[in-house]
Amino acid sequence: MEQVPFKIFSGTKSRYLAEKICDNLGCTLGNMIIERFADGEFSVSYEESIRGCQVFLVQSTFPSSDNLLELLLMIDAAKRASARSIVAVIPYFGWARQDRKDKPRVSIGAKLIADMLSAAGINRLITMDLHADQIQGFFDVPVDHLYASAIFTDYIKNLDRDNLVIATPDVGGTKRASSYAKYFGIPMVICYKLRKKANEISEMQIIGDVEGMDVLLVDDIVDTAGTITKAADLMTSHGARSVRAIASHAVMSDPASARVDQSSLAEILFTDSIPYTKKCEKVTILSVAGVFADAIKRVCLNESISSLYVL
Secondary structure: OOOOOOEEOOOOOOOOHHHHHHHHHHHOOOOOEEEEOOOOOOOEEEEOOOOOOEEHHHHHHHHOHHHHHHHHHHHHHHHHOOEEEEEEEEOOOOOOOOOOOOOOOOOHHHHHHHHHHHHOOOOEEEEEEEOHHHHHHOOOOOEEEEOOHHHHHHHOOOOOOOOOEEEOOOOHHHHHHHHHHHHOOOOEEEEEEEEEEEEEEEEEEEEEEOOEEEEEEEEEEEOOOOOHHHHHHHHHHHOOOEEEEEEEEEOOOHHHHHHHHHHOOOOOOOOOOOOOOOOOOOEEEOOOOHHHHHHHHHHHHOOHHHOOOOO
C-alpha cells in the first residue's frame, strides 16, 4: 500500500516547535501565510498544494484565544483545500482546566473546545499531558495522548535517588506523581491545599515525611507558580534537604518567574510545549519535539504509539 504524503504546518506562536519537529523528521515546514488586518482579524492561506495529503497542524492553544482561532482557521482551510486527513498537533491543550461543572452555572470549556475542533474538521488529535485524562472522551476522533515523562525520566535517572522522594503539590496530581514513584521504586508525599478562590491558596499541609530528603515535585501546569513555590517552601520548612520540580507546561503567568526565583526551589524543568521567553535562572527547558516527531511518523506509518509511553 502506497504511503499517503504528509505535510506539517504551524501557527504563529508554535512555529519554533514545529521547526524542531521537522528537523527531527528530516522534512521542511509547509508554506502558509497568516495575514492580519488592521482591526485584529486575520486569514489563513496555504501557499502550496495539500490535495490528498495527510496534514499535521502544530499549534498550542494557550492564551490569547488568537492561537485557538488560528488553528480553527488552519483546519477549515485545509479541509477546503481537499486535504486527505487533518491532524491537530496541540502540545498544550488550553482550557483543559475547565473539564467539569465544579459549581452551578459554569461552562465546560474543554468540551466546547473539543466540539469546535471536531466541527472545524479534524480527523485526529495529538496532544500531551492533558490536565484531565477524561478530556480524551470529549472527542469522537482518535486522540493520541502523549506524556512528558518520556523526557523527564532521563532527567530523574541522573539524580541521586538514594534520598529522593516524589511529591505532588496538590491532591489532583496524585495519580501522576504515583506513576513516577512506582516506576523508580521511591516513596511519595502529598501536599493538601485549600483554595478560597482561583490562584489563591488559603492553607497547605504535607501528608508524609520529607525530613532529610531530596524532594521532586511533579505537576502538569504551572500558571502563577503560587502552589508549587508554596509547596517547595513548605517542604524546606519541614526539613527537606533540597526541592526541585518538573512540570509539562510553562504557562508562567506573572508573577510566576519572580516567585520561582524567590522560592526555595533549586530548579524547575518544563517542556517547550509553550514558548517561555521570560528570564528565570532556575528554569530549564527540555524539548518534546522528538516525542511529537516520533508520534507523527508512527501515525503516517500506521504503527503503534503506545511504546512512546514510558509511564
